[in-house]
Amino acid sequence: MSDDKSKSQGQDRERINVNQEYELRDWAKSLKTTPERLKEAVQAVGDRADKVREYLGERDKSGS
Template sequence: MADDKTTRVNSDRDRISIEEKYELRQWSKGLGISVSREELVAAVRAVGNSADKVRQHLKEKNSSTAHR
């Protein structure tokens, strides 16, 4: 998401900025899965800032944790 919250470009909506607190709040709720800010930051550091990659990483992580 861009710093200008009134103008959003599609590519900005596909990226997660862990430097912006408001983005962490929005993405923590907006990924469609329950995730803490700390888990979100760790996922971005693990797979990059692509929202799709982060979402997939977190789903896989939650799935593997559930099977233990």
């Protein structure tokens, strides 16, 4: 299923699609991480942005 670029609010903005290059790049920049770490986070906790933020924050605190 392709990403609906016409959606700028709601559920679509709270999910990270690592299969769309522009989304991967933009989310990685927004979360101040690399695309590789972002993919790792999505693999670990799913595509919900709040869970990914939490995961990345915990990883930073643990020094990993």
